[in-house]
Amino acid sequence: MVDELMPKVTFLPVNKTVEAEEGQSLLDVAMDNDIRLEHNCGGNCACSTCHVIVKDGMEKLSRKTEEEQDELEEAEGLAPTSRLGCQSKIYGDIIVEIPPYRSSLLNEDVTKIEALIKEKEKALNLSRSNPASQPSQTEGKTE
Amino acid sequence: MNTDQKTYDITVIGAGPVGLFAAYYAGFRDLNCKIIDCLPQIGGQLTTLYPQKFVYDVAGFPKILATDLALNLHKQAQQYNPKICLEEKVQQIFYLEDRAIKLTTDKAEHFSKKVILTAGAGVFTPRKLEPESAKKFENRGLYYMVKDTEFFRGKKLLVIGGGDTALDWALHLKDMAKGIYLIHRSNKFLAAASSVRQLMNSNIEVHTHTELKEILGNDHIQGAIIVDKSVNQEKTLDVDTILCCIGYTPNLGPIKEWGLELAGSTIKVNPRMETNLSGVYAAGDVATYEGKLRLICTGFSDAAVAVNYAAHSIYPELRVFPGYSTNVMEQKEEEKLAHKT
Numbered sequence A: 001m002v003d004e005l006m007p008k009v010t011f012l013p014v015n016k017t018v019e020a021e022e023g024q025s026l027l028d029v030a031m032d033n034d035i036r037l038e039h040n041c042g043g044n045c046a047c048s049t050c051h052v053i054v055k056d057g058m059e060k061l062s063r064k065t066e067e068e069q070d071e072l073e074e075a076e077g078l079a080p081t082s083r084l085g086c087q088s089k090i091y092g093d094i095i096v097e098i099p100p101y102r103s104s105l106l107n108e109d110v111t112k113i114e115a116l117i118k119e120k121e122k123a124l125n126l127s128r129s130n131p132a133s134q135p136s137q138t139e140g141k142t143e
Numbered sequence B: 001m002n003t004d005q006k007t008y009d010i011t012v013i014g015a016g017p018v019g020l021f022a023a024y025y026a027g028f029r030d031l032n033c034k035i036i037d038c039l040p041q042i043g044g045q046l047t048t049l050y051p052q053k054f055v056y057d058v059a060g061f062p063k064i065l066a067t068d069l070a071l072n073l074h075k076q077a078q079q080y081n082p083k084i085c086l087e088e089k090v091q092q093i094f095y096l097e098d099r100a101i102k103l104t105t106d107k108a109e110h111f112s113k114k115v116i117l118t119a120g121a122g123v124f125t126p127r128k129l130e131p132e133s134a135k136k137f138e139n140r141g142l143y144y145m146v147k148d149t150e151f152f153r154g155k156k157l158l159v160i161g162g163g164d165t166a167l168d169w170a171l172h173l174k175d176m177a178k179g180i181y182l183i184h185r186s187n188k189f190l191a192a193a194s195s196v197r198q199l200m201n202s203n204i205e206v207h208t209h210t211e212l213k214e215i216l217g218n219d220h221i222q223g224a225i226i227v228d229k230s231v232n233q234e235k236t237l238d239v240d241t242i243l244c245c246i247g248y249t250p251n252l253g254p255i256k257e258w259g260l261e262l263a264g265s266t267i268k269v270n271p272r273m274e275t276n277l278s279g280v281y282a283a284g285d286v287a288t289y290e291g292k293l294r295l296i297c298t299g300f301s302d303a304a305v306a307v308n309y310a311a312h313s314i315y316p317e318l319r320v321f322p323g324y325s326t327n328v329m330e331q332k333e334e335e336k337l338a339h340k341t
């Protein structure tokens, strides 16, 4: 059942939309829905690992404090609409992106590497059966 | 109001890693030193935010537990017996006629010649509970910090929170309390996985997806109504004490009003770690300058720079450059021996 009144949060790049309670922090929402968002300092505005980039609905979040801004400045890939997930409370529908580094990148790397290995094996088999052909391009696409 | 009439050479504000090292360094430079922190324990972020994590980038330690780093820093400073004042929040600064500085806290007045601000991100203020009934019981059964663990002995305790602080305290107090519950509003814990495992295997009654709705009682707590949000079911717990650890928000607080030149909530310093206020230095996370990185190792360096310049400024006969501790300490030992004979 979709509750019309509950704010909806979309997390990118996983593209998962979930419902949140008004006043919940983005970090709490992510945790509740098994979306991986780092939080080294336990949500206390002291580490910037919960960095997210707001793609839409910036005004639906609680105001940014100076403390949050200072901490944010240490975040990798800082953007004008960057926020700390643990400090931003939700008051409406929003779309946020978890920057593509750290844990998410690690997971991606694994799939990338697996794909690479498969392609290499394929190429190897091909070149074995047909010594004239060149191994295909292995970089790039992960699908 | 308590007043310590002694004028110290240096007062360090903040007993985080950088403040503790500044206190050591003051002793090494033969300065007497006082250190003030608003928390009930030393260590700053090390002990408040990540006591059970390992730190890998402190020179000389391939790997060290944050709590142990704080203890070692304390031990190093302790060689010179700095005066340590805990649970005191520094509020105002006054310049006295004899060029001494007076600091006021919520409990006392302190005098010194120089001040070093190592306030980190500021005062960690606990986040408070929302229910109206919570205000009434604050410090009368409802606590946001642990000052003395003995206080909780024999109590029927409810711990609120799912982070490291909540779990660490619940696990620590579980055998002292007469009964113990823990509620957390999610079923995902922010705390370290090992602590969650320990919690789940302990005698603590854990309710997830659960929030506090109301505290019962008139002048003391007689129970707590909790709601399991997943099924919207209420339950009354038989408790007389509540410990709420739902996180902190850091805030530089009253120091922001001193007239310091700020960049956000950090303080601008020159290469000698002097702020724009006379006699006031800053070091560690709270200090900022071109190229600053907020790390423990850079904080240690800031502290050494601040103390060396402060030493020379208080006692012009003391050189800024401290000499090498290897030589200096040897000389001091020899002087001591000569004194005895």
Ligand SMILES: Cc1cc2nc3c(=O)[nH]c(=O)nc-3n(C[C@H](O)[C@H](O)[C@H](O)COP(=O)(O)OP(=O)(O)OC[C@H]3O[C@@H](n4cnc5c(N)ncnc54)[C@H](O)[C@@H]3O)c2cc1C
Residues within 6 Å of the ligand: A040, A041, A042, A046, A047, B013, B014, B015, B016, B017, B018, B019, B036, B037, B038, B039, B043, B044, B045, B046, B049, B050, B054, B055, B056, B057, B088, B089, B090, B091, B118, B119, B120, B121, B122, B123, B124, B252, B253, B255, B283, B284, B285, B286, B294, B295, B296, B297, B299
């Ligand atoms: C999860 C996490 C992991 C980290 N890991 C590392 C790491 O691996 N390596 C690394 O180098 N750094 C790490 N850091 C950063 C490191 O903890 C900080 O750089 C360091 O704690 C800064 O020390 P400090 O002494 O300047 O400030 P803090 O540790 O913040 O201490 C400041 C102290 O000042 C007190 N205070 C503030 N205002 C007042 C006032 N008005 N009156 C009285 N007392 C006051 C506070 O209570 C506090 O105790 C990490 C941080 C976090 C959150």
Ligand code: FES
Residues within 6 Å of the ligand: A038, A039, A040, A041, A042, A043, A044, A045, A046, A047, A048, A049, A050, A051, A071, A084, A085, A086, A087
């Ligand atoms: S979790 Fe550390 S700043 Fe948000």
